[in-house]
Amino acid sequence: MLRGNGTVETPSSIRGRTVARRRVIRIALLLALLPAVRVAADVQPEPMGQVERLAQPFHAHWVWVGDLVLERAALMDLDSGRFLGLVNGGYGTITPLFPSRRPELYVPATYFARRTHGERTDVLEIYDIPTLSFVAEVVLPPKRATNAVALGHAALSDDDRFVAIFNWTTGQSLSIVDVEQRRLTADIATPGCSLVYAAGPRRFVSLCGDGAVLSVTLDDDGHEASRTRSEPFFDPQADPVTEKAVRYGNQWLFVSFEGKVHPVDVSGPQIRFGEVWSLATDAERSERWRIGGLQHSAVHQQTGRFYALMHRGGPDTHKDPGEEVWIYDLASHRRLDRVKLVNPGLTVYGFPIEVGRTWIWPFNRLPDWLIDTFAPAAIAAIQVTQDDAPLLVTASQYTGSLGVYDALSGKFLRRVLPTGWTSDILLAPWDGKGKP
Amino acid sequence: MTPIDRWFTHLSRALAQRTSRRSFLGQLAAVLVGGAALPLLPVARGRALARTGVPGEPDPATPVGDPGNCDYWRHCAIDGFLCSCCGGSQHACPPGTEQSPVTWIGTCRNPADGKDYVISYNDCCGKHICGLCFCHTNKGDKPIYYPSRSNDINWCYGTTSVVYNCSTAIVVQVATQ
Numbered sequence: 001m002l003r004g005n006g007t008v009e010t011p012s013s014i015r016g017r018t019v020a021r022r023r024v025i026r027i028a029l030l031l032a033l034l035p036a037v038r039v040a041a042d043v044q045p046e047p048m049g050q051v052e053r054l055a056q057p058f059h060a061h062w063v064w065v066g067d068l069v070l071e072r073a074a075l076m077d078l079d080s081g082r083f084l085g086l087v088n089g090g091y092g093t094i095t096p097l098f099p100s101r102r103p104e105l106y107v108p109a110t111y112f113a114r115r116t117h118g119e120r121t122d123v124l125e126i127y128d129i130p131t132l133s134f135v136a137e138v139v140l141p142p143k144r145a146t147n148a149v150a151l152g153h154a155a156l157s158d159d160d161r162f163v164a165i166f167n168w169t170t171g172q173s174l175s176i177v178d179v180e181q182r183r184l185t186a187d188i189a190t191p192g193c194s195l196v197y198a199a200g201p202r203r204f205v206s207l208c209g210d211g212a213v214l215s216v217t218l219d220d221d222g223h224e225a226s227r228t229r230s231e232p233f234f235d236p237q238a239d240p241v242t243e244k245a246v247r248y249g250n251q252w253l254f255v256s257f258e259g260k261v262h263p264v265d266v267s268g269p270q271i272r273f274g275e276v277w278s279l280a281t282d283a284e285r286s287e288r289w290r291i292g293g294l295q296h297s298a299v300h301q302q303t304g305r306f307y308a309l310m311h312r313g314g315p316d317t318h319k320d321p322g323e324e325v326w327i328y329d330l331a332s333h334r335r336l337d338r339v340k341l342v343n344p345g346l347t348v349y350g351f352p353i354e355v356g357r358t359w360i361w362p363f364n365r366l367p368d369w370l371i372d373t374f375a376p377a378a379i380a381a382i383q384v385t386q387d388d389a390p391l392l393v394t395a396s397q398y399t400g401s402l403g404v405y406d407a408l409s410g411k412f413l414r415r416v417l418p419t420g421w422t423s424d425i426l427l428a429p430w431d432g433k434g435k436p
Numbered sequence: 437m438t439p440i441d442r443w444f445t446h447l448s449r450a451l452a453q454r455t456s457r458r459s460f461l462g463q464l465a466a467v468l469v470g471g472a473a474l475p476l477l478p479v480a481r482g483r484a485l486a487r488t489g490v491p492g493e494p495d496p497a498t499p500v501g502d503p504g505n506c507d508y509w510r511h512c513a514i515d516g517f518l519c520s521c522c523g524g525s526q527h528a529c530p531p532g533t534e535q536s537p538v539t540w541i542g543t544c545r546n547p548a549d550g551k552d553y554v555i556s557y558n559d560c561c562g563k564h565i566c567g568l569c570f571c572h573t574n575k576g577d578k579p580i581y582y583p584s585r586s587n588d589i590n591w592c593y594g595t596t597s598v599v600y601n602c603s604t605a606i607v608v609q610v611a612t613q
Contacts, residue, residue, distance in 0.1 A: 069565075091598075091599060092590070110598075112597065112599070115564075116562055116563055116564060116597055116599045117562060117596060117597045117599075120598070145580075145589075145590070146590045146598060147580055147588050147589050147590050148515065148588040148589075148590070149580060149588045152580075168589065168590075169593060170538060170583070170593055193581065194580050194581040194583070195580060195581060206581075207579075207581040208581060209581055209582050209583070236578060236579075236581070236582050240578050240579050240582065241579070242579055243579050243580055243581070243588075316573070316574045316575045316576065316577065317574070318574065318577070319515070319572055319574055319577075
């Protein structure tokens with residue numbers, strides 16, 4: 001073989017050069033791998049005892065998910081999908097209350113000395129939110145209502161000072177706790193009236209069996225200062241409103257089984273009742289569309305949008321899960337959109353069921369396609385975050401998973417799972433801008 | 437070779453490199469079978485109970501005559517776990533629990549005789565939720581502020597413990613109105 005300089009190469013010299021080249025490559029590879037081996041060997045020792053803290057201000061897309069079976073509320077980041085932490089509760093549904101001025105939360109809880117029996121102790125637990133650690137408790141009369149509905153069973157006054165807890169012993173009353181001084185102040189009987197909703201700096205309202213509102217105002221010491229009882233604003237026999245009202249500014253929006261919205265204005269000294277309007281047209285009612293679920297309403301305060309969880313069903317389906325969310329403008333009562341919901345995803349024992357996620361595209365989309373196509377949405381709870389780019393969140397009662405949508409466009413964005421074993425309430429307490 | 441042919445060739449080669457045929461078929465089958473079962477998952481279904489019939493009631497081999505089924509005629513207004521699935525029956529609590537003396541009532545039609553009956557849904561208390569045969573039919577159910585017709589109230593009162601386990605469905609009498 002003739003090279004460029006005119007020398008002739010023999011097969012043995014070519015082989016020798018090839019061997020030498022391979023040796024160089026091998027050494028280079030070894031040298032390249034060496035840093036990796038060194039890094040693997042040099043993981044630094046880490047300090048023990050580290051515990052995460054939640055960053056402040058708390059993000060608007062952090063949502064609490066109540067889990068009746070695991071007896072807790074878990075905090076989920078809807079953007080990253082991360083599980084951020086949890087607070088436990090006692091027996092029954094767990095519904096934390098969130099003041100707007102302090103980085104703490106309040107959990108009404110019931111405990112038995114021997115879990116299912118023994119001495120009963122009811123408390124209002126106070127947690128520090130950045131550390132999610134228990135801070136203090138106020139012992140309550142042992143008669144807190146432990147019903148299947150999570151909403152309307154405790155409320156924080158608008159000035160963040162007093163918590164009212166609904167009691168049920170077949171008689172009805174409210175326990176009042178001063179959460180600034182952390183002491184029980186009163187036990188106020190509310191005969192014939194149940195549940196509790198905040199209605200001003202020092203006022204709470206309850207719903208009565210005849211369709212009236214009982215309004216109780218507190219003094220600075222947390223004792224009853226006055227009470228009024230309104231005329232009935234709905235007919236509990238013909239078309240009762242559900243317990244699952246939602247607050248819009250100074251209005252509570254109660255929705256009836258038949259989908260009539262009853263605004264209750266708590267801004268003035270007298271409770272006022274606004275114009276009743278309907279979620280469904282006559283044609284839609286004839287198609288059997290109605291509201292239903294465990295938490296069937298949500299509001300985006302800034303845009304004045306109302307979100308209603310709807311399904312097709314006859315009478316007595318007021319607790320059935322929903323298949324669509326209907327979005328309304330609260331100023332005009334005009335419907336803006338209908339969002340067809342998908343199943344939020346399936347979990348078993350805290351594990352997501354997601355066979356095939358690691359398959360090559362497009363087969364990795366097969367599980368989502370199967371769930372979207374064949375699994376009913378079966379949504380029991382909805383919530384909307386309170387920021388400029390709000391998210392609509394959905395949950396099914398029997399799984400620990402969330403469906404996340406753009407609350408303005410209605411576009412489905414993603415699933416967030418697992419959150420736990422079950423989901424019975426969703427809370428989005430922060431706007432991400434102000435305190436805490 | 438067209439771009440589509442090239443894409444499929446690339447795709448199938450990549451798939452073959454990553455997965456064995458057997459594992460792929462196995463996982464695909466799991467998804468298909470699991471997917472077919474998905475619509476069934478969130479739906480509570482009572483299991484059929486091998487029981488002798490109650491005189492005057494529908495055939496226990498049918499859903500409306502089976503106390504372990506959500507469609508059992510007495511369950512028209514229930515919301516809870518069926519004691520029939522939890523060691524008790526439609527009228528008796530499971531061992532070790534205590535029956536609440538106060539409760540809510542519903543009115544259900546017995547298809548065997550066409551009569552309406554007042555049904556008392558007494559809760560059984562003192563052990564944690566049974567977790568089996570969850571049914572909610574809610575006929576005539578009202579919100580919590582209307583207690584006598586509300587099945588969302590925990591009716592474990594007048595008992596040693598308020599911890600709810602399951603619900604019975606006891607015939608009180610023929611409804612007169």
